[in-house]
Each structure stands twice: as C-alpha cells, then as structure tokens.
Amino acid sequence: MQKIRVFINGFGRIGRSTFRVMLDDEAFEIVGINDLFSYEQFAYFLKYDSLFKTLPDKITIDDDLLCVGEHKIKLFTQEDPSKLELASLDVDVLLQCSGMSLTLETNRCYLDQRVKRVILSTPPHDDMPTYIMGFNHLDYKDETIISNSSCSANAMAPIMEMIDKSYGIKSASVSMIHSYTSEQNLLDSKGTSSDLRRSRSATQNILPLGSTATATLGILFPHLKGKLYTKSIRVPISATTLYDFTVYVEKTTDRASLNAMFKKQAEGTLENIIATDESYKVSSDYIHNRHSATIDMPLTEVIDGNCIKITAWQDNEYGYAHQLVQMAKVVSV
Secondary structure, three states, rough: OOOEEEEOOOOOOHHHHHHHHHOOOOOOOOEEEEOOOOOHHHHHHHHHHOOOOOOOOOEEEEEOEEEEOOOOEEEEEEHHHHHHHHHHHHEEEEEEEEOEEEEEEEEHHOOOOOEEEEEEEEOOEEEEOOOOOOOHHOOOOOOOEEEEOOOOHHHHHHHHHHHHHHHHHHEEEEEEEOOOOOOOOOOOOOOOOHHHHHOOOOOOOEEEEEHHHHHHHHHHOOOHHOOOOEEEEEEEOOOOOEEEEEEEEOOOOHHHHHHHHHHHHHOOOOOOOOOEEEEOOOOOOOOOOOEEEEEEEHHOEEEEOOOEEEEEOOOOOHEEEEEEEEHHHHHHH
C-alpha cells in the first residue's frame, strides 16, 4: 500500500504528538518538518517528553536529516513558508501545526509547492471548511485546505451531536477544566490580554477564562447559535481536560437510557472517536488516551427529565493528535 506522505509545519506540542502517533502507523511516511529550532532541538524534544516520556527509538541527526530508527526526515528552519521548496518531497498532506497561518490565503503557498492537502490543527480565522472526526468528517468535499478545529471542539461536537439527534438540544453550557498551556505564564508576569487573569501564574492558580469554543460550536450547530456558553477553567496540572456539560433537551429521558445511548454509539459509528468508561478514574489515567473524549458513565445524570449532566475526559494533546492523524487519512482517500 502506498504510504501517505506527510509534512509537519510546526513542531510544538501538537506537532510532536502527531509525529509520535504517525510513527506507530504504517499508513504514513513523514517526509519533512519545519520549525525555528536548531537540529539538535528537533531531536531532543522528540526523544524526551515530560508527559509522554522517552521515545525508545534511536534518534540522531545526519546533516539536515532527522533519523528516527530507519526513518529519515528532512528538516527545515524556514520562517517564510513560501520559501520551503516542498515540490521535490511530493507531499500528500501538510499538517499546519504552527498556530500561525490561520486563513485560506496564508496557506495557499503550500499548494503552489505541489502539496496536495493542508490541514490546520486549530480553528481558522476565516470561512475555511472545518471537519471533525465523528461529527462531519464523512461530509468532506475534497477541499484542498481545511481545519481540524480545536481539541475542545473535537471533544464536544460528537457528544453534542449524539444528544441533539436523540433528544434535541434547547441550550447548553460547558465548563472545561483544562490543564495549563504554553501560552500561559509560569509566574505572575506582564501579559497582552485584556483579561488580566491571563497574566497570573499557571502553576499556582485556578484561572477562569473565556473560550473560543462558544463561537466554534455556534458555527457547527447553527440552530443553537446564541444558546451555547463555554468557559475554560485552567488548573495547575500539565495534561488532560475534563468537560462538564449541562444540556437542556426537548425530549425527556433518564440516566439509564442516556448511558445506553452513549455506549451504543461509542461501540458503533463513533468507535475510536468517543469512548465510555465505567471505572472511577482521575485525570492522570487519561494521559495518552487516543479518543476525542471519554464519557465518565458514573457521573452522568438526568435532572427532572430534561436537564442532562455529562462529564467527559480528554488528553487534549495526544487525543487531539490521534484524531488529526485520522483526518489526514480522510483527506488522502
């Protein structure tokens, strides 16, 4: 079988997590990586990871090649993407993991270099088509540049779709109990956000922050625009997110029926995307979990027939990276 040739632009948390996922998947060949690192840093950050631990493969640098076991990957340190000269690499899918170039226009330079498809690992800043595994990936229309949206949208959209199809959502709010991220301050320090709480130490505080997920869900569920609210509560842990849903529905239900529906979907059409768990686990137990979200079944509840409470877990790096890899397969068919 011909392998899918992938180029990763941006070798931060998502770029490296995606690399690790693809390394274990024979469907892919990683042909190049670009970031503003020294070659030694490419090797060091891939080999050693505080969350996902040491990669067992032998990793060395040979001139401008990153050698991982038997794999040889060309390295680039180009700030201007139009100067990457990717045509010779015959790239099937470029994963835009830089957190930059968030519009259709700023990603067209890759198509000029004969890259066949581009996938953003973040929500776009324009009307770029957005697809999420388990939500609308089967609707992919062969576009050349798409977004895989955010980790939170990948977790929430499939769950909300299940509820909406089964019971009809009237309104919903979601609180995301989220691990701190690299854009936060380790200590209280000057910030650029109008929300002064973002300037406070991520390692010492619980920080209630606004979330772009409200706008994203409003686009994904247009009939619920103005009826959704999300909030990101950053906490001093280094990995995973807990999603606390409160959903008001049209049709009455009960806890047993709700959990039965979730279990049926997770074992059927949403297998490998959404999981259910009967165990009494905590956040660290979900590090390295590949699902977009895992519904904590003992914590589901139905109040007065129409108010649904759901708790779901996600490794917001590795789980998201796994679904990004699956989306690369979708666009390569």
